[in-house]
Amino acid sequence: MLPVINSFSFECLGVHIGSRVHAGGSAPNSATWPSATLALGVPLNIDRSYTVKSTFTANGAAAAGNTEVSIYTLGGLQLMSTGAVTMSGTNVPQVYTLPTPVYLSPGSYMMFMGCSSTTAQFLRLSTTATRNAKMMGMAQIASGPPLASQVTLASTTSTYLPLFGISNYTLV
């Protein structure tokens, strides 16, 4: 695995995107977050142990509200979270260094990004249809940030696929 894993990586939805979205797809662009206090999740499959030292969001043309990056088990138990972080900076990656690195063993997880504001913009891909997002295994949490430590993961109702991720460096 590369040090940086993002939602478009092999470990997440990269291959799915290429096979499902390409025909109707367009390049990622800055777009407003689809719904306040919504978190969108992508599968995270890692075949080796991985230590999360930092997270990042790909901030777009407008910053507003709070963001949160979190990792859950498939059963909805929170393993790691940045907590609510004030969104800062436009058209840059916003990096958050975890106070304590979090170890993930090989396996399947869900990696979530949440935002409190529909004014905020992020670099994102449109899945063009909600069914594409569902078929790739995307999920959502209807409340957060802040995200709860135990949640019920729901199937996504959005076509919004944000670029965000984790790193085992402190410099994305």
Place this chain on the structure above:
Amino acid sequence: MASSAFQFPTEGQVNYNGVAISAGSRESIGVPLAAQFQVPTSTAWPLANLALFVPFEIYRWWTLQNFLAVNGATVSGNVDVGVYDDDGERLVSMGSTAQSGTSAEQLFNLADYPLSPTTPNCYLAMSMDNTTGTVQAWTPTAPFAACLGVLEMTSAFPLPPTATFALSTRAFIPELTLLARSFA
């Protein structure tokens, strides 16, 4: 930036390095690059003496023989190419070389260099001493490149023995390839 510890592959992993390790390949950032639905185009180097570093992973012993970059419609000045580890230490580089040949690949015949799985996380590196020369590059909207782990260093021509990494601020990812074989 601390080195990642070597981890023995486990059964069932599809971990291999092909003949060509490219910015567009599985060992590098090829998968997320494909998700941005753009192909490389001829683009001027973004800043004189800027070095860009594209991450890739080594799964097993792999001997580097050649380095390829693809020149665009205009060539100018000098370029340098090489490989760094994730501590920013230069493993191998070509040294300053005149950019030569428009709209064609330029081969850099490096001394054979064995890349080791004990240093699994490395970087393809390229630097150019001017902004007139063009190369084939992906130009995704910022901060896409940084979110893929692409790094940069200013005032880095020729490529220095030790790089000071910073997140790339450019909408620019050069098309670079390492080859394990020389092809006539």
